[in-house]
Amino acid sequence: MKTRITPLNFASTFFLFLAIYVWIYGIGIIGGRYPHALKSWMFGAIFLLFAIVVSFMDLILRNFFSETKKLWIVELSFITLAIILFLLAR
Numbered sequence: 001m002k003t004r005i006t007p008l009n010f011a012s013t014f015f016l017f018l019a020i021y022v023w024i025y026g027i028g029i030i031g032g033r034y035p036h037a038l039k040s041w042m043f044g045a046i047f048l049l050f051a052i053v054v055s056f057m058d059l060i061l062r063n064f065f066s067e068t069k070k071l072w073i074v075e076l077s078f079i080t081l082a083i084i085l086f087l088l089a090r
Contacts, residue, residue, distance in 0.1 A: 004068055007075040008058035012051045019047035 023044040058075070065071040 004062070004071070006058055006062075006068075006071055007079055008054050008061070011079060012055040012058065015047050015051035015054060019044045019051060022047060 022040055026040040027043045057078070061071060061074060061078075065074055
């Protein structure tokens with residue numbers, strides 16, 4: 001099987017890195033810091049769940065689009081849409 005690098009690979013790697021970083025160092029909030037033991041496992045688990053969902057989405061999209069160029073366009077569009085929805089909901 002040929003390995004292809006896609007934008008969702010980068011996104012899942014980012015979320016995995018973020019989960020490990022939060023588990024090790026805790027999470028900072030504006031105006032203060034949570035103590036290391038207080039809920040940092042929960043934020044790490046949420047980022048780990050995001051990484052799993054994004055990698056699963058990558059596998060689904062790889063099955064639908066065999067050409068790498070089309071796959072990149074669809075995945076970048078998906079990431080852009082997710083960012084726009086996040087900013088609108090915020």
